[in-house]
Amino acid sequence: MKYSFLLFFLMISSAVLPQQETQILQQKIDSIFADTQGDYALAYKDLSEGNGTILIDEHENFHAASTMKTPVMIEVFKQAEAGKFSLDDSLTVKNEFTSIYDGSSYSLELGRDSGEHLYSQIGKKRSIKDLVIDMISQSSNLATNIVIELVDAKNVNKSMRELGAKNIDVLRGVEDMKAYEAGMNNSTTAYDLMLIFEALANGKAVSPEADKEMLEILRLQLHTDLIPALLPRDVKIANKTGWITGVHHDSALVELPDGRSYVLVLLSKNMKDMEAGTEMLAGISKMIYDLMINNP
Secondary structure, eight states: OHHHHHHHHHHHHHHHHHHHHHHHHHHHHHHHHHHSSSEEEEEEEETTSSSOEEEESTTOOEEOGGGGHHHHHHHHHHHHHTTSOOTTOEEEOOOOEEOTTTSOEEOOOGGGOSOGGGGGGTTSEEEHHHHHHHHHHSOOHHHHHHHHHHHOHHHHHHHHHHTTOOSOBOOSOTTOHHHHHTTOOOEEOHHHHHHHHHHHHTTOSSOHHHHHHHHHHHTTOOOOSSTTTTSOTTSEEEEEEEEETTEEEEEEEEEOTTSOEEEEEEEEESOSOHHHHHHHHHHHHHHHHHHHHHOO
């Protein structure tokens, strides 16, 4: 009888402890956010459900910056699967786009784009898949605008709504300064980005095959100074960052060596010290990782 009671106690303790640790960690992160200059949001979900979720200002709207490139990629794969084009089809690399504000033309500045190599290929052909890889791995703005013109931002939004992401708005391409100054900006929430990465992890964004391929592209990410920064090298991370002045975001599916995985989204705005804010957010990512490791 004593042994049965002890076994029951241990089973209850093991079920409650991870939840308690998650709640304690949420309180700690809340305190860190409050003590750090700027505004922050977090959405974490253990896809094995053992450690639950942590949600902090998850429905707060943020300028999407380059996190909007993940929804754009999903729409590309969706249209390709529907037979509208093949990912192997080619598009001409160009640097002239139409502002959604007034229909005027604008071009991107080489010095403002992290995908600089693509500018040497203007006038040449490049496959749609290669442009998507540039858009994600190097966060190429030029590739993004070419691809958005192909699939139409309105279709991106429609697909996001179908995935349950009600507050992501992809209105336009990158560096449409007239639209930016008029407040016509792409926006997102931590919660919606969490839903998108969860859908990719579960093979429900487009299809199991397409989602697997998109996650492989996300794993090619070259910008790793936030969620991946302090994590061990044997952790697989499929992530997409975004940054502009005062803003640094990251959104990721993190896969542990033991087969478990989790989604983490970290958003920020109004930061005056970008370096300090980035270091803080990288530290939060490590705290989430430690929660998972300590509660197998």
